[in-house]
Amino acid sequence: MNLKKNGSTSKTLMSHRARFRRWERWTASVVLLSLFYSFFLPSSRLLSDPRFREFQERGRPETEKYINRANRLTEEQSWTNYVETGVAHEQALWESEALEEIRKELRQQEQSEV
CATH class of the missing domain: 1.20.58 (Methane Monooxygenase Hydroxylase; Chain G, domain 1)
Structure with missing residues (x-):
């Protein structure tokens, strides 16, 4: 077996890891923004939420x-x-x-x- 380190293979592996990390960051950002929006920003009043007497x-x-x-x-x-x-x-x-x-x-x- 040839166990030499191939430079192009390691560069390809690094670029795949970098792309995966970018995708992870993007996904995490979207999830965090959606959580922030749903918890902290005021939501609009719901149309189907009329006020009823008890x-x-x-x-x-x-x-x-x-x-x-x-x-x-x-x-x-x-x-x-x-x-x-x-x-x-x-x-x-x-x-x-x-x-x-x-x-x-x-x-x-x-x-x-x-």
Whole structure:
């Protein structure tokens, strides 16, 4: 076997290592910049993040009203139907409020872009 050190082979090996190191540095830079951006720079407000009232504030008392009214009923199925109707009504109200909040956000963004 010929164990002589070939100059061109060592130069090629060095250039491959240098390229790999450049690639490592570039990748590390991109990762660090993305982490820095995600943790430290303020993110824009999310369009799908409208502000809802808490359940304790409004939803719970309204739901309890339906349950209290349902307690006057004598049949189990009637009680279940009444409570389910009340919950569906509350859900529809919350969804309509959420849709209105989203529309407000859209209008504000459209006005700020103009």
